[in-house]
Amino acid sequence: MNLPKQVRLVEVGPRDGLQNEKQPISVSDKVRLVDDLSAAGMSYVEVGSFVSPKWVPQMAGSDEVFAKIQQKSGVTYAALAPNLRGFEAAMVAGVAEVAVFAAASESFSQKNINCSIAESLQRFVPLMDAAKARGVRVRGYVSCVLGCPYEGEVVAAQVASVARELYAMGCYEISLGDTIGVGTPGKTGQLLNVVSRDIPRHLLAGHFHDTFGQALANIYASLQEGLAVFDSSVAGLGGCPYAKGATGNVASEDVLYLLNGLGINTGVDLDKLIAAGQRICQVLGKHNGSRVARAMLA
Numbered sequence: 001m002n003l004p005k006q007v008r009l010v011e012v013g014p015r016d017g018l019q020n021e022k023q024p025i026s027v028s029d030k031v032r033l034v035d036d037l038s039a040a041g042m043s044y045v046e047v048g049s050f051v052s053p054k055w056v057p058q059m060a061g062s063d064e065v066f067a068k069i070q071q072k073s074g075v076t077y078a079a080l081a082p083n084l085r086g087f088e089a090a091m092v093a094g095v096a097e098v099a100v101f102a103a104a105s106e107s108f109s110q111k112n113i114n115c116s117i118a119e120s121l122q123r124f125v126p127l128m129d130a131a132k133a134r135g136v137r138v139r140g141y142v143s144c145v146l147g148c149p150y151e152g153e154v155v156a157a158q159v160a161s162v163a164r165e166l167y168a169m170g171c172y173e174i175s176l177g178d179t180i181g182v183g184t185p186g187k188t189g190q191l192l193n194v195v196s197r198d199i200p201r202h203l204l205a206g207h208f209h210d211t212f213g214q215a216l217a218n219i220y221a222s223l224q225e226g227l228a229v230f231d232s233s234v235a236g237l238g239g240c241p242y243a244k245g246a247t248g249n250v251a252s253e254d255v256l257y258l259l260n261g262l263g264i265n266t267g268v269d270l271d272k273l274i275a276a277g278q279r280i281c282q283v284l285g286k287h288n289g290s291r292v293a294r295a296m297l298a
């Protein structure tokens with residue numbers, strides 16, 4: 001089997017996870033979560049986002065979180081920015097790397113960022129220019145790559161077209177988001193075969209939500225297709241505010257258990273990661289969404 005020896009985990013729990021929680025979460029709890037994750041060995045943590053607080057109230061105060069986390073050397077602390085304004089706010093907060101997000105479906109683009117796909121890409125141009133001028137790396141997300149909550153099927157060519165535009169604009173890595181977790185391994189493989197005609201596989205990442213319980217299978221299929229970067233969320237936190245019924249990202253603990261079992265190195269400590277996930281679940285008063293954590297804590 002030709003699997004990568006090393007995988008980079010992109011921990012998105014503090015952003016993709018917490019953005020969807022209904023109850024208020026204190027800055028100190030967010031800070032503790034980020035610090036626990038870096039202490040567990042996560043080398044990339046998406047800490048928050050600089051979006052409109054009217055759209056995503058839970059991410060207000062991301063600047064305070066950045067000010068208070070203990071930044072470890074060798075760890076990338078990133079944030080989402082939907083426009084130049086968000087990018088500038090991120091820079092004021094001392095953010096080292098940002099991510100922009102576009103959708104492969106028109107309806108989702110409208111619901112998520114209130115504009116068409118083409119308009120969203122246009123909006124990223126000044127952001128990308130500002131990032132280039134400052135030497136800031138930008139990661140690109142494409143949402144709804146394996147299905148849309150409003151339109152259903154999304155064709156791979158459409159995903160490839162949006163991914164190609166983000167890549168051409170200067171995004172150093174393109175994360176393909178199965179926002180509503182409907183994908184299956186065969187479709188994942190087909191999608192990667194299409195998208196990788198334009199973008200080298202080592203510059204693609206998989207971002208699987210686990211709504212239909214397929215995320216680990218999709219990650220395994222992606223590993224076989226040569227991907228070596230995966231986004232995940234500790235304790236499976238999250239969902240999507242613009243996709244009813246969508247559950248969180250695949251749990252980081254479950255992905256790590258899979259990778260450990262395959263002998264793939266990540267640099268992350270499973271016990272510490274489980275402790276980080278359990279702690280935030282206690283703060284939120286919610287069930288731990290990681291099956292590995294539940295089994296190991298039983």
Ligand code: HMG
Pocket residue numbers: 016019049050051052053054055056080082083085086087089101112113114115141142143144177178179207209240
């Ligand atoms: P809009 O209403 O079309 O734009 O929102 P606007 O320019 O008219 O701005 C509306 C208000 O927001 C104004 O304030 C602006 O000043 C303010 P008001 O005058 O009403 O008081 N505003 C901002 N405030 C703070 N930071 C900013 C900013 N920009 C404008 N950067 C906008 C357009 C993009 C701003 C809005 O739709 C938005 O913020 N959307 C965010 C949606 C979001 O964060 N979704 C979740 C993340 S994406 C995701 O989860 C998917 C992913 O995980 C991958 C996957 O799973 O597929 C990445």
Ligand code: MG
Pocket residue numbers: 016177179207209249
């Ligand atoms: Mg997501």
